[in-house]
Amino acid sequence: MRYEIRSQPLTLYLCHCKECQKQSSSAFGMSLTVPRDALVVTRGQPKAWIRKADSKREVKNVFCGEWGTRLFHERTYSPGTINVKAGTLDDTSNLLPVGNLWTRSAQPWLTISEEMLNYEGQPDDIHPLWNKWKQQSS
Template identity: 60%
Template sequence: MPQPYFGGCQCGRIRYQLLAEPLTLYVCHCTECQKQSSSAFGMSMTVPRKALSITQGQPQEWRRNGDSDREVICFFCGNCGTRLFHQPERNPDITNLKPGTLDDTRWLHPVGHVWTRSAQPWFTISEETLQEEKQPADFSEFFQRFTPKTE
């Protein structure tokens, strides 16, 4: 699905647009993503930070240190609580968009899994995908493997 991409929160107060192709898409099994998503994992779509813009509303900000002990700035809707994206302070050029907030999610296909050591034991990870026990020091292989799906 070619850009631009559009998305927003559950209640519709926050809307955004992405004016560049995503860089990668992966599944994170860290305990923070499990808590944040109220599920077995979270997904992150790395995008160029300058290409993401809020077109309606103003998200709230919350800062935390993740399992990797790196600070992350989290943005969410103050009304419905939907997590929209994260901005890692260690890399000011990227944003990790929460891809479930996209208007069209049919084309999403993660290339790998991180923090697999925290994965729920009942979840099966395909051996065809990249797998990292913790936070990778380098995501270059995740970037190389990712190709946005088109319809």
């Protein structure tokens, strides 16, 4: 599968919820939020399944139908955006996350930077993450 992001991302954060830990087989998942209409699948046919997030909201998980790699997720409460799983990008060398979500589930050995925006759970307002990303990208 191949996809393109045809606009600038809105933010990049790390999610430490138990589901992201399981799905990434790591300590956290990376979410690169982009406008929904900026993400275009150019090759392959994705598949999806819907789950309840730790926040109790529905999340549509989209993955490669051939290899099973999780590619992005759509949140019913934010239909104008989509979160790309940043580890699937061709080049991740310039990625610099601005925040951490679900820190109460973070692995105890992981150091959370105080320079980032940090939330114990799901933030009520995601715009501070967007603003910090804009400041960092300028």
